[in-house]
Amino acid sequence: MQKNLLIIATGGTIASNKTKKGLSPTSTGDDLISQIAGLPEDCRLHVLQLMNIDSTNMKPDGWMAIQKAIAENYDTYDGFVVLHGTDTLDYTAAALSYLIQNSPKPIVITGSQKPMSHPYTDAKINLYQSILYALDSGSCDVSVVFGGRVIAGTRSRKQKTRSFDGFTSMNFPLLARFQDEEIIRVFPADKPFGPVRFYDHLEGNILSIKLIPGMTPDFFRLLKEQYQGIILEAYGLGGIPNFDRSYEEAIFDWIHSGKILVITTQVPEEGCDFSVYEVGHIYHNHPLILEAGNMTLEAISAKLMWALGQTKELEKIRELFYRRINFDC
Numbered sequence: 001m002q003k004n005l006l007i008i009a010t011g012g013t014i015a016s017n018k019t020k021k022g023l024s025p026t027s028t029g030d031d032l033i034s035q036i037a038g039l040p041e042d043c044r045l046h047v048l049q050l051m052n053i054d055s056t057n058m059k060p061d062g063w064m065a066i067q068k069a070i071a072e073n074y075d076t077y078d079g080f081v082v083l084h085g086t087d088t089l090d091y092t093a094a095a096l097s098y099l100i101q102n103s104p105k106p107i108v109i110t111g112s113q114k115p116m117s118h119p120y121t122d123a124k125i126n127l128y129q130s131i132l133y134a135l136d137s138g139s140c141d142v143s144v145v146f147g148g149r150v151i152a153g154t155r156s157r158k159q160k161t162r163s164f165d166g167f168t169s170m171n172f173p174l175l176a177r178f179q180d181e182e183i184i185r186v187f188p189a190d191k192p193f194g195p196v197r198f199y200d201h202l203e204g205n206i207l208s209i210k211l212i213p214g215m216t217p218d219f220f221r222l223l224k225e226q227y228q229g230i231i232l233e234a235y236g237l238g239g240i241p242n243f244d245r246s247y248e249e250a251i252f253d254w255i256h257s258g259k260i261l262v263i264t265t266q267v268p269e270e271g272c273d274f275s276v277y278e279v280g281h282i283y284h285n286h287p288l289i290l291e292a293g294n295m296t297l298e299a300i301s302a303k304l305m306w307a308l309g310q311t312k313e314l315e316k317i318r319e320l321f322y323r324r325i326n327f328d329c
């Protein structure tokens with residue numbers, strides 16, 4: 001049976017070429033697709049050139065544009081492949097995981113570390129395997145295909161700036177891996193039963209702040225005017241300085257004034273648990289504080305924007321934040 005895929009091109013290194021000022025995305029999605037040989041005969045690819053940017057310039061309205069393109073074409077196609085720069089690909093994969101939930105049709109995001117025009121590029125194999133993954137009847141929901149790995153959209157992280165295995169699945173098994181064109185499913189996901197759900201709102205003046213030794217908590221007061229929420233990257237399993245009461249006072253002042261606080265860890269692997277050490281204890285299980293467990297920063301930020309796009313009530317935000325979506329927590 002013939003399968004139709006929509007290829008949504010947004011730019012990135014995969015589409016980049018040399019200019020006097022450095023690599024810049026100038027190839028189109030059609031140019032990129034024309035480089036891919038050996039696809040099954042019964043598949044048809046259609047390209048939608050949504051933008052052509054370095055993903056450094058991707059913003060939430062770009063995520064919404066991708067969501068909209070998928071929503072508008074959802075019934076027409078059997079799957080979607082988004083071509084994207086790698087630098088913020090993990091944020092986009094997380095954002096799409098919240099904006100498009102319960103999708104029986106696969107939405108695959110890929111890119112490359114070297115341009116398609118480079119003689120030793122990874123672009124060809126990444127794009128080829130992404131298309132194969134999107135064509136496979138066992139695939140669903142939002143995932144990243146990169147360097148032979150298939151990663152849940154909420155778990156991908158750009159871990160290396162140059163190598164072809166640049167993306168890792170953080171604190172969660174790979175969904176699958178490729179051996180040439182064969183998909184080996186490591187963590188087979190059940191196909192969603194219900195209909196796909198699209199969400200149209202993202203909101204949030206939020207920012208993330210990483211603790212460093214000696215840093216004072218003045219930023220809570222300084223940011224109050226302008227920001228709705230802070231993602232605080234604490235130490236280890238969940239440590240926030242308590243040699244005096246300045247952090248405690250600043251944090252309680254922040255949350256009691258109706259602001260959002262998510263506490264996570266700056267350690268990349270294994271997540272946080274504020275119940276373990278005295279230095280985290282008072283924040284554990286607090287009704288006005290969200291604890292991020294082992295979620296990625298990319299997923300936390302996108303999830304917060306998605307939750308804030310739906311409600312301003314903390315109780316409801318809390319319920320949305322702790323809801324497991326696309327294996328995020």
Ligand SMILES: NC(=O)C[C@H](N)C(=O)O
Nearest residue numbers: 012013054055085086087
């Ligand atoms: N490898 C890449 O795609 C990096 C590029 N700067 C981008 O994110 O668009």
